[in-house]
Amino acid sequence: MKRNLSYFISLIPGIITVGGNLAGGNWVYANLIFTLGLLPIAEWFVAENKTNDAEEDSVLPDLVLVLHFFLQIFALGSLFYSFSQGKIVGFQIIGAAVSTGIHTGTSSIVVAHEMIHRKGAIWQFAGKFLLFTAGNIYFFIEHLKVHHKWVGTAKDPASAHRGESVYGFFVRSIVGQLSQSWKIEAERMREEGRSVFHLSNYVFRSSCFN
Secondary structure (H helix, E strand, O other), X not given: OHHHHHHHHHHHHHHHHHHHHHHOHHHHHHHHHHHHHHHHHHHHHOOXXXXXXXXXXXXXXXXXXXXXXXXXHHHHHHHHHHHHOOOOOOHHHHHHHHHHHHHHHHHHHHHHHHHHOOOOHHHHHHHHHHHHHOOOOOHHXXXXXXXXXXXXXXOOOOOOOOOOOHHHHHHHHHHHHXXXXXXXXXXXXXXOOOOOOOOOOHHHHHHHHO
16 A cells, blocks of 8 residues: 555656646746756655555556546646746746646656556557647557567667667657658558558647647
């Protein structure tokens, strides 16, 4: 129970993001400071949890995932609302966008990764929705059909090469994952007798609406 309850701590950045966006002004920097400033410092003093205990029947982990789903909606909604109401102006717009983006990258994409690995249609939909809000148009296809098949090999653009710089890996990985996911979906469209630009093409559809 204690381990599962600790997962609720992961909701703090999202709550701070929503609160900062709604408060407006310099509060929009709150999650940026918390996640990139305070959390790294806290890691120096908080002992690492190395236990591997689990409660198979507990609903708490699933509840945390669901709360993350709605937090992402609230984070984006609060950003757009406060911007439309003039609560965020000037450089605060950049701060709010970065703070909200950090939440999206560290929370929503991670949660989406867990969701798309599940078999239930609702979990799959929720995972793809979170990826959509993050502007990630390739992960659902590339991760499941390429990364898991070829991880650690030269065929997987999401696997770093020995001695590769982080910047070189970033560019190569993004380009490779995009091209691989497009290739897979384009081939599926041709097998179904559809145009590669059909809205059933996940990558094309995600690109159009992002």
